[in-house]
Amino acid sequence: MYEKILRIPYYIVFDGITNELFPFHLTKNGYRPLEINSSKVWIPTLNIGLGFWEGEYEGCQRQWLRWYDAEGNLIPTKEEKEQMAKELAQQERDRERMAKELAQQQVQELLERLRKAGIDP
Secondary structure, three states, rough: HHHHHHHOOOEEEEEEOOOOEEEEEEEOOOOEEEEEEEEEEEEEEOEEEEEEEEEEHHHHHHHEEEEEOOOOOOOOHHHHHHHHHHHHHHHHHHHHHHHHHHHHHHHHHHHHHHHHHOOOO
């Protein structure tokens, strides 16, 4: 059905028991195996890769399939994007707090110099 009727260009089978990946590409002669490099398969027409990732997801620690970009970087999940956004927001709050503290410190130092110079601010 995938080959003859739907003509799905890529067909990938993952065996969750053995952690094996079996990728295929549709050609005019039917599905042909795709090459796997470093436990990843590249899908050129989609400019994306699929490969293995070891980690915890939804409370389960094991080997998972994950999408990769052209540089081999993981494409973050929704949860990872949300966590990154929280971390960036916290970093921005920390930068703003530090900038405020630095400005206050500079004002205090300036006031101290003025007092030492005999100038009443």
